[in-house]
Amino acid sequence: MKNHIYMFVFITTIAYSMPFAWKDVTEDLPAPFTNIQEDSQVSGVIFAVSNNGKLFRSVNWGKTWLEQTPPTSGQVRLSAQMHASVDCWLIWAEEANERQGTLWRSDDLGANWYPVTSLNVHALHLTASRHVPDLLLMLVEHDDSGQRSLLRSTDGGANWSEVLAQSSGNPIVWHPTTPWKIYIGSLVSNDFGESWSDGSGKVVRGSDRKLPPGLYSAETSGLFVSRDDARSWWPLMEEKLNVFDASYWSDDSFVTGFMDDSEFALFFSDDGGERISPWTNGIPNGLAHVRILSDWLIYGFQNDKVYLYDESPADLDNSLRIDGGDLIVLSIAFGSDAGSPFYNAKADLNNDGRIDGQDLTILSLLWGKNFSYDDTKPPGDFPSE
Numbered sequence: 001m002k003n004h005i006y007m008f009v010f011i012t013t014i015a016y017s018m019p020f021a022w023k024d025v026t027e028d029l030p031a032p033f034t035n036i037q038e039d040s041q042v043s044g045v046i047f048a049v050s051n052n053g054k055l056f057r058s059v060n061w062g063k064t065w066l067e068q069t070p071p072t073s074g075q076v077r078l079s080a081q082m083h084a085s086v087d088c089w090l091i092w093a094e095e096a097n098e099r100q101g102t103l104w105r106s107d108d109l110g111a112n113w114y115p116v117t118s119l120n121v122h123a124l125h126l127t128a129s130r131h132v133p134d135l136l137l138m139l140v141e142h143d144d145s146g147q148r149s150l151l152r153s154t155d156g157g158a159n160w161s162e163v164l165a166q167s168s169g170n171p172i173v174w175h176p177t178t179p180w181k182i183y184i185g186s187l188v189s190n191d192f193g194e195s196w197s198d199g200s201g202k203v204v205r206g207s208d209r210k211l212p213p214g215l216y217s218a219e220t221s222g223l224f225v226s227r228d229d230a231r232s233w234w235p236l237m238e239e240k241l242n243v244f245d246a247s248y249w250s251d252d253s254f255v256t257g258f259m260d261d262s263e264f265a266l267f268f269s270d271d272g273g274e275r276i277s278p279w280t281n282g283i284p285n286g287l288a289h290v291r292i293l294s295d296w297l298i299y300g301f302q303n304d305k306v307y308l309y310d311e312s313p314a315d316l317d318n319s320l321r322i323d324g325g326d327l328i329v330l331s332i333a334f335g336s337d338a339g340s341p342f343y344n345a346k347a348d349l350n351n352d353g354r355i356d357g358q359d360l361t362i363l364s365l366l367w368g369k370n371f372s373y374d375d376t377k378p379p380g381d382f383p384s385e
């Protein structure tokens with residue numbers, strides 16, 4: 001009996017948190033993407049880097065893609081966006097098998113690119129401050145020995161200096177509201193990345209922008225949150241984590257999990273960890289990393305496969321919002337089976353060949369959701385001037 005109750009809770013948790021399954025979209029894309037980034041200022045603009053080093057852009061949340069004229073013969077490996085008065089895009093391109101690369105910048109959403117600087121390094125992670133214009137950090141490998149260091153630029157990438165001689169592969173995490181605080185693993189900087197010391201107690205993997213802002217740590221002992229700048233940590237979940245390549249946060253939403261030879265698990269929360277749901281529906285072999293573009297559009301990557309979680313198909317009348325218009329479309333088809341003249345495949349939200357209460361439940365779970373953001377999204381809580 002206890003098992004049955006557990007199973008019931010398990011199934012309803014999945015059904016009521018993420019109503020759609022992940023979908024393998026590899027064949028629908030112009031190339032197998034390895035990373036995707038959304039422009040923070042222009043709604044719906046997304047950049048993608050493919051496994052053969054090409055650059056693509058979409059202006060409609062990924063519904064259609066256009067290959068961008070590459071600025072270089074080198075392969076695009078990393079991308080980042082810099083928040084100033086106007087967003088600009090940065091990409092790092094390297095020739096194959098060369099430990100040398102060039103940083104390129106575009107001020108017009110990728111239409112034109114110009115070189116900023118070239119360095120004799122192999123770049124692993126490039127990121128820009130949300131708050132301080134022209135402040136960049138880049139994790140690099142210097143030679144075949146694999147020796148790593150952290151480089152910092154305060155002029156938009158023209159000049160770089162080494163600020164940390166040895167660095168782990170942990171991600172660079174900017175404090176969500178305090179622009180001078182930055183974390184890498186258990187190291188912290190309190191001076192915009194200039195100097196680093198031990199300080200956070202745990203490996204910081206992400207952050208949210210609730211009040212007070214949260215820092216997250218995902219480790220083999222579980223998932224933890226701190227709401228006092230890493231002075232104390234509180235457990236959210238006692239599942240082993242962190243074997244998974246990384247855990248990914250976007251405001252209140254996060255995806256975390258673990259993957260090894262025999263096991264794969266993935267969890268999602270859209271409320272800062274108060275409710276955490278297991279979430280592997282539609283993914284046969286696990287994911288290596290995840291990119292959260294919004295609470296309704298999430299990409300997952302595994303080898304040459306790209307998976308997509310997308311709630312916009314529930315927008316049956318293409319109004320960019322789930323509301324009465326969609327209910328009318330579903331109502332007209334309600335009670336019909338595939339083959340019937342009233343059947344509407346679009347309204348069959350769970351793809352079971354029948355329009356019934358289950359499809360209505362999915363629509364009600366997404367009720368009121370918006371699929372576009374007309375307002376410019378602010379870079380953070382910190383005033384930009």
Ligand SMILES: [Ca+2]
Nearest residue numbers: 315319321326
């Ligand atoms: Ca609609």
Ligand SMILES: [Ca+2]
Nearest residue numbers: 348350352354
């Ligand atoms: Ca159905």
